[in-house]
Amino acid sequence: MSLPILMTVDDDPTVSRSVARDLRRRYGQDYRVVRALSGADALEALREIKLRGDAVAAILADYRMPQMDGIAFLEQAMDLFPHARRALLTAYADTEAAIQAINVVDVDHYLLKPWDPPDEKLYPVVDELVRTWRSAGAAPVEETKIVGHRWSSPSYRVRDFLARNSVPYRWYSVDEPEGQRLLEAADATGDDIPLLVTPDGAVLRKPGGPEIAEAVGLSTRPASEFYDLIVIGGGPAGLGAAVYGASEGLRTVLVERKATGGQAGQSSRIENYLGFPDGVSGAQLTDRARRQAQKFGAEVLTTRDVVGLEARGSARTVRFGDGTELAAHAVVLSTGVAYRALDAEGVEGLTGRGVYYGSASTEAPACQGEHVYIVGGANSAGQAAVFFSRYAKDVTILVRGSSLKDSMSHYLIEQLDLIDNIHVRTGTTVLRAHGDDHLEALTLCSDGGTEVVDCSHLFVFIGAAPRTDWLGDGILRDEHGFVRTGADLLVDGQRPPGWTLDRDPLHLEASIPGVFVAGDVRSQSVKRVASAVGEGAMAVTLVHRYLEAR
Incomplete structure (x- = not known):
C-alpha cells in the first residue's frame, strides 16, 4: 500500500527543498513527501495521484506565487482532495491575507517563513494537520474505480464484468462529487462515460471487455501455440x-x-x-x-x-x-x-437499465426498499429471490406455469415459503416494460386480465x-x-x-x-x-x- 502524501508547493527552489527536507526528516517513514515549484505543476501531480488512488494527507502552499497564488491553488486542490488538510506558507507582511484565507478556502493553519527551528514552529502544525486528517477517516482507495451513469447499460456491463471476474472496484456516479473529481483529474467529459481508472492511474474511456481485462491484469493471451x-x-x-x-x-x-x-x-x-x-x-x-x-x-x-x-x-x-x-x-x-431473451415490448431497450438477465448481484444495493420482480420458475430464479429479499422491500416471482413444483427443487420452494417478503404469482407473464431512461413499470398478464405495476428492477431467468x-x-x-x-x-x-x-x-x-x-x-x-x-x-x-x- 502506498504511503499517504505530504505535498509542499513553493516557487522558490531553496525554500521548496528546505520544507521537503524538514518534512522527510520527521515524517519520512510514514508519509511520502512530494514537492512542486508552481501551482500548475502541483495540480498536475495531484491529478496523477488521484488517478492512482493514493491519499493526500496535507498540502503546504506558499501564498505568493506567480500565475497562481497559494489561495487559488488550494481552492482547486480541494476539488481533487477535499479531505486533505491545508496550510499556507507566508511572510510576515502577508499575515493578514493568510488569516483571511482561513475563511475563504478553509485553510487549517498558516506558517510564517522562516520556520526555524522546525521542532517548535513547523512540526507542531504538521502534527495537527495529519492528526486531523487521520481522525476524519480518509484512506487511500486501491480498487479499480468506475465513473458512470446510474441507469446506463455500458456502465452496468463494466461493473458486471469486474464483479464476475472478482476484480475489486469502487463505483462513482457521474452525478456525485467524487465522480466529478475523477473526471476532472482524467481530463474527461460525460462523453467518456463509463470511465475506468486502474489502481496505477491508467484511464480507460468507454472500455470494452478485452481492454478492461488487459488493464486490470486478467490473462487474455495464451503462453503457447x-x-x-x-x-x-x-x-x-x-x-x-x-x-x-x-x-x-x-x-x-x-x-x-x-x-x-x-x-x-x-x-x-x-x-x-x-x-x-x-x-x-x-x-x-x-x-x-x-x-x-x-x-x-x-x-x-x-x-x-x-x-x-x-x-x-x-x-x-x-x-x-x-x-x-x-x-x-x-x-x-x-x-x-x-438465458433466453424475454419476449415483451420495451424490454430490449431497457436491458442493463432496470432489466437484467441473471442475478446481477451488483444491483442489490440499489434495490434497497424497492419492489423487485423476478421472471422464472427454476432454481436460479428461486436463489435470486432469496438473495434480493435481503435488500428489497418485496420480491415477486412471476411464473408462467401453474406451480413451481415441476421446475424448482423442493428445499428451495420450502425456503421461499418461509420468507415473508417473497411472493409467487403463477400463470403470469410480462407483456411490456415501461420507462424512458430506465425501467419504471411493467404490464403483467394473468387470468384476471392485465395490470400495470411499478417496478425499477426486473431480473430474468427464463430457460436456457x-x-x-x-x-x-x-x-x-x-x-x-x-x-x-x-x-x-x-x-x-x-x-x-x-x-x-x-x-x-x-x-x-x-x-x-x-x-x-x-x-x-x-x-x-x-x-x-x-x-x-x-x-x-x-x-x-x-x-x-x-x-x-x-
Missing part, C-alpha cells in the same frame, strides 16, 4: 475439466468469453452441492475452482470469443473472433447456456439456449442446438458422417473425434452444478483414452 487440451467455456464443467486436466499432467488452457463461473457463478447461493452443507455462493465456488485449476498449472484466458472449431490432421484448432488461432490434441466444449451456432456443420446438434455425443450420434447403428475412426464415439465425444462435450451444452445433460463438474472430470478421462489410442 499448442496444448494438450483446450477447454472452451469456464462454467462448472469447464472448470472441472481444467482442474482434472492440469492435475493429471495435460498442458491445459481454459478460454472464456466473459467470466469464469457461467450461470452458476452468478448464483447467490447453491445449497445442494455436495460438501457444502451451509451452501456456497456461485462466486465463491467459481473462485475456488479457478484458483485450483491455476494451482495445477492450467492457464485461464478471459474475453476470448471462440468463433470456430475444426480438425486439422491430429490437431484440433479453435479460431478466435480476433482472427488468431490456438491448437491442441483435444478439446472439451463446455460453453453452457444463456445453447450458443452453438458458431460450431458449423462439423458438430452435430439436436433440434434445440445442444450438442449430441456418444451413442446419441449413432443412427441405426451407423456412425456420424465424416467419422474417421474405427470405433464408435466415446460417451461424451462429439461428431469430431477428440472433441468432448461437458455440462449444460450437451444434449440431454442434467442441468445441475454437480453433474456439470462430474462431466468435466469424466471428459478428461475420455481425453486420456482418446490420446492413448491414437
Whole structure:
C-alpha cells in the first residue's frame, strides 16, 4: 500500500527543498513527501495521484506565487482532495491575507517563513494537520474505480464484468462529487462515460471487455501455440475439466468469453452441492475452482470469443473472433447456456437499465426498499429471490406455469415459503416494460386480465439456449442446438458422417473425434452444478483414452 502524501508547493527552489527536507526528516517513514515549484505543476501531480488512488494527507502552499497564488491553488486542490488538510506558507507582511484565507478556502493553519527551528514552529502544525486528517477517516482507495451513469447499460456491463471476474472496484456516479473529481483529474467529459481508472492511474474511456481485462491484469493471451487440451467455456464443467486436466499432467488452457463461473457463478447461493452443507455462493465456488485449476498449472484466458472449431490432421484448432488461432490434441466444449431473451415490448431497450438477465448481484444495493420482480420458475430464479429479499422491500416471482413444483427443487420452494417478503404469482407473464431512461413499470398478464405495476428492477431467468451456432456443420446438434455425443450420434447403428475412426464415439465425444462435450451444452445433460463438474472430470478421462489410442 502506498504511503499517504505530504505535498509542499513553493516557487522558490531553496525554500521548496528546505520544507521537503524538514518534512522527510520527521515524517519520512510514514508519509511520502512530494514537492512542486508552481501551482500548475502541483495540480498536475495531484491529478496523477488521484488517478492512482493514493491519499493526500496535507498540502503546504506558499501564498505568493506567480500565475497562481497559494489561495487559488488550494481552492482547486480541494476539488481533487477535499479531505486533505491545508496550510499556507507566508511572510510576515502577508499575515493578514493568510488569516483571511482561513475563511475563504478553509485553510487549517498558516506558517510564517522562516520556520526555524522546525521542532517548535513547523512540526507542531504538521502534527495537527495529519492528526486531523487521520481522525476524519480518509484512506487511500486501491480498487479499480468506475465513473458512470446510474441507469446506463455500458456502465452496468463494466461493473458486471469486474464483479464476475472478482476484480475489486469502487463505483462513482457521474452525478456525485467524487465522480466529478475523477473526471476532472482524467481530463474527461460525460462523453467518456463509463470511465475506468486502474489502481496505477491508467484511464480507460468507454472500455470494452478485452481492454478492461488487459488493464486490470486478467490473462487474455495464451503462453503457447499448442496444448494438450483446450477447454472452451469456464462454467462448472469447464472448470472441472481444467482442474482434472492440469492435475493429471495435460498442458491445459481454459478460454472464456466473459467470466469464469457461467450461470452458476452468478448464483447467490447453491445449497445442494455436495460438501457444502451451509451452501456456497456461485462466486465463491467459481473462485475456488479457478484458483485450483491455476494451482495445477492450467492457464485461464478471459474475453476470448471462440468463433470456430475444426480438425486439422491430429490437431484440433479453435479460431478466435480476433482472427488468431490456438491448437491442441483435444478439446472439451463446455460453453453452457444463456438465458433466453424475454419476449415483451420495451424490454430490449431497457436491458442493463432496470432489466437484467441473471442475478446481477451488483444491483442489490440499489434495490434497497424497492419492489423487485423476478421472471422464472427454476432454481436460479428461486436463489435470486432469496438473495434480493435481503435488500428489497418485496420480491415477486412471476411464473408462467401453474406451480413451481415441476421446475424448482423442493428445499428451495420450502425456503421461499418461509420468507415473508417473497411472493409467487403463477400463470403470469410480462407483456411490456415501461420507462424512458430506465425501467419504471411493467404490464403483467394473468387470468384476471392485465395490470400495470411499478417496478425499477426486473431480473430474468427464463430457460436456457445453447450458443452453438458458431460450431458449423462439423458438430452435430439436436433440434434445440445442444450438442449430441456418444451413442446419441449413432443412427441405426451407423456412425456420424465424416467419422474417421474405427470405433464408435466415446460417451461424451462429439461428431469430431477428440472433441468432448461437458455440462449444460450437451444434449440431454442434467442441468445441475454437480453433474456439470462430474462431466468435466469424466471428459478428461475420455481425453486420456482418446490420446492413448491414437
